[in-house]
Amino acid sequence: MRLERRENRPLYLLVGAPIAAIIAALILAGILIAIAGAPVLEAYKRILIGAFGSRLSATETLTRATPLMLTGLAAAVAFRARLWNIGAEGQFYLGAIAVAAFGSKLLAGLPGPVLIPMLLVIGALAGMVLILVPLWLRLKFSVDEVVTSLLMNFIAVLFVSMLIDGVLKDPLAFGWPQSQPVADHAMLPKLIARSRLHIGLAIAVVLAVVVWLIQSRTVFGMQSRAAGLNPQGAVFAGVPLGRTLVKVACLSGGLAGLAGAIEVMGVKGYVTTDLSPGFGYAGIVVAMLANLNPIGVVFAALFTAIMFVGADGMSRSLGIPTYIADVTVALSLLTMLVALFFTQYRIRR
Amino acid sequence: MSVVTDILASAGLWAAILRIATPLIFGTLGALLCERAGVLNLGIEGIMTFGAMIGWLAVFHGADLWTGVLVAAVAGALFGVLHSLLTVTLGLSQHVSGLGVTLFASSFSYYVFRLIVPVAGTPPTIVPFQPLDIPVLSSLPFLGPALFTQTAPTYLAILVALVMAYIVFRTPVGLAIRMTGENPHAAEAQGVNPVKVRYGAVIAGSALMAVGGAFLTLSAFNSFFPTMVQGRGWICIALVVFASWRPGRALFGALLFAFFDAFQLRLQTAIEGVPYQIFLMTPYILSIAALAVMARRARVPQALMQPYRRGER
Numbered sequence: 001m002r003l004e005r006r007e008n009r010p011l012y013l014l015v016g017a018p019i020a021a022i023i024a025a026l027i028l029a030g031i032l033i034a035i036a037g038a039p040v041l042e043a044y045k046r047i048l049i050g051a052f053g054s055r056l057s058a059t060e061t062l063t064r065a066t067p068l069m070l071t072g073l074a075a076a077v078a079f080r081a082r083l084w085n086i087g088a089e090g091q092f093y094l095g096a097i098a099v100a101a102f103g104s105k106l107l108a109g110l111p112g113p114v115l116i117p118m119l120l121v122i123g124a125l126a127g128m129v130l131i132l133v134p135l136w137l138r139l140k141f142s143v144d145e146v147v148t149s150l151l152m153n154f155i156a157v158l159f160v161s162m163l164i165d166g167v168l169k170d171p172l173a174f175g176w177p178q179s180q181p182v183a184d185h186a187m188l189p190k191l192i193a194r195s196r197l198h199i200g201l202a203i204a205v206v207l208a209v210v211v212w213l214i215q216s217r218t219v220f221g222m223q224s225r226a227a228g229l230n231p232q233g234a235v236f237a238g239v240p241l242g243r244t245l246v247k248v249a250c251l252s253g254g255l256a257g258l259a260g261a262i263e264v265m266g267v268k269g270y271v272t273t274d275l276s277p278g279f280g281y282a283g284i285v286v287a288m289l290a291n292l293n294p295i296g297v298v299f300a301a302l303f304t305a306i307m308f309v310g311a312d313g314m315s316r317s318l319g320i321p322t323y324i325a326d327v328t329v330a331l332s333l334l335t336m337l338v339a340l341f342f343t344q345y346r347i348r349r
Numbered sequence: 350m351s352v353v354t355d356i357l358a359s360a361g362l363w364a365a366i367l368r369i370a371t372p373l374i375f376g377t378l379g380a381l382l383c384e385r386a387g388v389l390n391l392g393i394e395g396i397m398t399f400g401a402m403i404g405w406l407a408v409f410h411g412a413d414l415w416t417g418v419l420v421a422a423v424a425g426a427l428f429g430v431l432h433s434l435l436t437v438t439l440g441l442s443q444h445v446s447g448l449g450v451t452l453f454a455s456s457f458s459y460y461v462f463r464l465i466v467p468v469a470g471t472p473p474t475i476v477p478f479q480p481l482d483i484p485v486l487s488s489l490p491f492l493g494p495a496l497f498t499q500t501a502p503t504y505l506a507i508l509v510a511l512v513m514a515y516i517v518f519r520t521p522v523g524l525a526i527r528m529t530g531e532n533p534h535a536a537e538a539q540g541v542n543p544v545k546v547r548y549g550a551v552i553a554g555s556a557l558m559a560v561g562g563a564f565l566t567l568s569a570f571n572s573f574f575p576t577m578v579q580g581r582g583w584i585c586i587a588l589v590v591f592a593s594w595r596p597g598r599a600l601f602g603a604l605l606f607a608f609f610d611a612f613q614l615r616l617q618t619a620i621e622g623v624p625y626q627i628f629l630m631t632p633y634i635l636s637i638a639a640l641a642v643m644a645r646r647a648r649v650p651q652a653l654m655q656p657y658r659r660g661e662r
Contacts, residue, residue: 153580158629161626285452321464
């Protein structure tokens with residue numbers, strides 16, 4: 001038995017891979033649910049009900065999918081250029097705290113229509129600043145950016161913790177470390193009244209399309225793909241590698257920072273150190289499930305959000321720890337890797 | 350300045366260094382072994398978490414402490430098999446596979462822990478390893494409390510570093526590992542099976558990582574809680590580069606790192622008015638600085654992160 005590289009990758013395999021991966025992950029997670037002594041099909045039924053069973057839960061799922069789409073896009077654009085930005089979690093927090101700082105004090109006097117776009121840009125810029133450190137270390141000292149961008153996550157969260165314990169602390173929060181809330185008119189308008197769903201979802205979907213257009217229709221998109229496929233070859237073909245990577249990093253870090261900004265301005269209104277239940281890391285899974293396709297990211301983020309929101313309800317009624325959602329999402333990354341492998345290779349006797 | 354000298358003169362600092370260094374020594378050696386054979390194992394953070402959880406759980410359910418360590422090692426080895434399947438057999442991206450293993454291993458740890466140990470006000474505890482009383486040495490003035498009041502796994506960690514240095518540089522097995530990490534095709538021409546070597550190195554390395562995690566719950570603390578590994582795995586990956594892929598320097602690097610960490614912990618209480626988060630940042634900043642300084646100078650195993658497929662370039 002040996003492996004043989006496929007000559008071409010038919011479309012049905014590319015579409016089928018994530019579906020097969022998700023089914024495989026659900027089966028594996030189902031085994032874990034069964035071991036815990038709960039009925040598996042009933043558990044999955046309750047996950048779906050928990051995610052879509054009511055108006056409230058459906059809007060909650062979409063609200064949860066919004067930051068996942070943005071962190072997923074952040075990972076997808078970076079990985080496409082083989083820039084291993086694992087720092088989306090830290091960039092998310094920096095975007096969030098920047099918005100809290102400017103939206104609660106410095107710029108709060110501005111009217112909403114001016115303030116909101118400004119804050120979104122500020123959040124994105126904060127995310128960019130953070131990714132530029134690992135990128136600079138890679139370009140200047142050839143340090144692998146995986147570890148540095150990961151370590152930056154811890155530094156960023158501690159930095160946020162320091163600010164919300166100090167200068168940005170909300171004096172009205174009964175001593176809890178949380179930032180001052182952003183001004184009411186800095187909050188994003190709701191997409192659906194009487195729900196938490198805000199226009200951030202629309203922003204994320206539009207950005208997915210924009211990123212797709214950038215990647216498939218612009219010179220920069222072509223250069224970033226070339227940098228990922230074959231860096232040396234790209235340099236020979238005249239691609240300015242360093243400059244392309246800087247642009248990719250800014251796009252990636254900006255999207256992750258924007259995710260943090262939107263989460264603050266759309267949902268919470270203030271920053272705590274548990275603002276993100278791992279949105280940055282889940283974004284990596286989302287990007288891989290989408291096979292780094294920006295449009296696919298929207299759907300992969302939905303799947304991930306369904307698991308997280310649905311598992312909450314299922315956990316309460318069946319006594320299965322909510323961590324089953326994290327396990328399933330992590331498993332789907334592993335099964336997706338294997339599925340992608342079989343889109344490239346076939347087994348021959 | 351007297352603050353600094355006071356800290357340096359306290360036996361507690363030196364005892365803390367060895368204690369803080371122990372999980373890092375195990376983890377760094379584990380990562381180093383994998384990388385010497387050409388496989389980057391970013392599963393380390395999750396494998397350490399799982400080792401911490403499963404080792405603790407075994408002891409909580411009545412196993413003795415060394416059995417707990419063994420259980421952790423076996424669990425780590427199993428994650429090593431998973432990582433090898435993905436990166437060696439299938440030749441997938443070592444970056445993404447490793448992150449996948451970490452995400453899976455850590456969420457799986459929390460799942461198992463929550464399933465077996467229900468939420469409680471105070472987390473359940475075990476009786477951890479106690480400091481070994483070494484005749485004569487432990488009762489020396491200053492040196493005794495500073496260096497010889499450690500628990501057994503700490504001495505084991507130092508021993509493992511020395512043994513690994515010997516194996517890597519002085520034995521045929523070590524030569525096979527290094528060849529596979531430098532040039533698997535040449536290794537194969539010499540009759541070494543790169544696939545087997547990589548599997549072996551990743552499995553053994555992952556077992557060491559899990560033991561490093563188990564030290565946290567079986568010696569440093571006496572309970573398990575999520576996120577307790579706190580990026581130690583990533584720090585180990587940085588320490589491998591700092592150590593230039595040499596076990597002896599890995600031991601030194603982990604101790605040096607632990608020195609700064611123990612020092613900042615004591616400085617935190619001695620100096621007032623500086624936010625404690627600044628001190629907590631230092632380990633991560635130091636790791637990044639170490640990478641920046643050493644990355645150019647270090648000699649990377651040439652086939653690191655390159656999948657090996659027979660007959661394919």
